[in-house]
Amino acid sequence: MKAKVDPNVCIGCTLCTQICPEVFRMEGNKSVAHVDIVPKEVEESCKKAAESCPVGAIKITE
C-alpha cells in the first residue's frame, strides 16, 4: 500500500501526522508521506488518517 499527499490540496492541519506519524510528517506547512511503502502494521492508522483529512488530500493506492 502507498499513500500520497496532494500538496495543492493539503491545508497543513497536521491531523494526519498525529494519527499516523509512521507515514506522514510536516515539511514546512504541508504534510508529506515520508515512506515509499506503508508498513503493514500501520496500514489501518494510515487509512484512518486519509479518512480523517478534512480536505481529502491523501490518496491511498495498492
Ligand code: SF4
Ligand atoms: S490531514 Fe490532510 S490537510 Fe491535514 S495535514 Fe494531513 S493531508 Fe494536510
